[in-house]
Amino acid sequence: MPATIERSALAVMAISAALVGLAAALHFLGAGPIPNFAACALALAAIAHLIGEATDELGNYLGPAATGIVQSAVGNLPELFIAIFALQSGLVAVVQASLIGSILGNALLVLGLAFVMGGAKHGVLKFEGQAPRMMAVLLLLAVCALVLPTLAQEMHLPAGAHEQALAVVCAIVLLIVFAAQTRAMLAQGQRTVPAEARKRAHAWPLGLAAGVLAICGVAAALVSDWFVETLEPAIEVLGISQVFAGLVVVAIAGNAVENVVGIRLAIEGKADFAVSVVLNGALQVAVALIPILILVSFVLGGTPFTLAIPPILAVSLFLSVLVVTVVTVDGRADIVDGAALIGLYVIIATIFWWG
Template sequence: MAALDRNDIFVMAATVGLVGLAGASHFTQAGPLLSFLACTLALAGVAHVIGEATDQLGNHLSASATGLVQSAVGSLPELFVCIFSLRAGLVSVVQASLIGSILANALLVLGLSFVVGGWRHGVLVFNDRTPRMIASLLLLAVSALLLPTLANELHLPAAAHEQPLAVVCAVVLLLVFAIMTKAMLEQGQRAVPAEAHARAHAWPLGVAVAVLLVCAAAAVLVSDWFVEALEPAIDAFGLSQTFAGLVVVAIAGNAIENVVGVRLAAAGKADLAVSVMLTSALQVAVVIVPVLILVSFGMGGAAFTLVIPPILAAALFVSVLVVTVVTVDGEADMVDGAALMGLYVIIATIFWWG
């Protein structure tokens, strides 16, 4: 404990308390709303500590090793929620939550970051090279969702082979992501810039690894409890599964990264804010989605393919195009931010009724 500063101890203690509250509400069957809220807060706390511990590893590992750890570990809570949801047969929730995660990062939070940063600093200027690369990969990922959906809607021969097609797309996306990661690391960049969470006080290597292992175990438990409370909570709130996944689950799963992006933009660090938000969206599209496809075939339960409701595919495609247009010139202001947020509200409203 002496290796941790007071703020670290407070955050970890609060997270332990939230996990304990989530466990108590789950095992005592305190009610779906209380259990859902407790699990949501616990997931956010675990995600925050995982982010801190992963960044602390950067003080002991090389840039490439740190980048790989960040890519593999940073999305554990969201990945476990999706795996347990698939096991419970909530395929529509998983589809909507993954797409909602991309939309929340690329539209809602990036837009809010531009609004806050533009209000405090005027026009935000950032390096346009990384956003262009991420936008091109997002378009590839969207195509991997859009084309199988079109094949299904148009009743093409490929529609009878959803699972093999999904596996091929998953392997392609993972290979492209590996090439992108190699290129970024050779340029001295990390998957998520360490400055986003950097702390002056460094943890010992053993402490960082131990915290990561404990948080990974906690993420498994809380994700399972979260999914068990999810369907009753959806019924209690009177929400459709699509809206719950697209908005509620997606925002809850990315709460910490959302706060980080807005805080960086408010501090005038536009490069970091844009990188954090777009990289978070990209990791969902080209890492979590392919991994879920491959995992779902081996664990039983509902198989996860890339055939999604056409309106979700269209909303994702339009959103990525708008983000590309807004960020391609390396400048953004409050108007750009308001436009991104407005598009998110329109898409969310469409799915309010299911």
């Protein structure tokens, strides 16, 4: 069986296993918060990358649409586990910031890097397909559903006194949107990540792909628990705010590494696929991960997760997605557009450095 697998894939598995083993060793040996924090962050990034690889290999057996659904469900496991354990530890600010950071990290940082690197090689990138523009508009609509509860609370509207009930309603609405998107994907035979995103000379056996996904799911749960345990001590040692840690560090560790495929596609000149991959990563967090986490938080007890976030975070999210929509709606982007998106991400991250 190993003979049918590329050496690069075996190397990814080995590196991921080594990083998880390192994180486990440092956790159980009681190493300091910074080594534990760094090891867990690297392990989570490796797990997210390996989940993406294994899910893509399932496309050889399940078909494009079914693979897209599996990827949407499994690809966000590291972020979901981090958020659940963080809520149980009372780190609500970290959870809010990490989920918003996942959207911003994809929509601004990763997409900006894709435009910069793709534009540097090919000049103006053109993406004439309807999928990127549809995702950008749908992401803007989803973000409106996330921002409005904050406005209701800040403006002292009657709905602001019922933030938990409002959060549940918004979660259900977003899940209905997600269901509609999934139905359209199945009907049209689309998938989350196009087949051209990761072509392999040798397909993994079905049992291996399924086994890797199962092991990654267990590893994601364990490492996420260790990661959250070291989060507060590491934040205190580093002297950064919880919001900055969630917005940048946690978001990148749990999500952005897997979407490096979008940057590679832009470099290869496949702008349609690059924009679709990156925007879909942000969209899945907005319409699937956040609503699921809201409902799960009420079931598990502990600190409930609502959509009433700090106003500056809500404004940053809305303006960022609005800028992304404007940039992508004409189907053209270049290195200047990419630099602008990256610059906006840096400005937002800097604002939250102090809390």
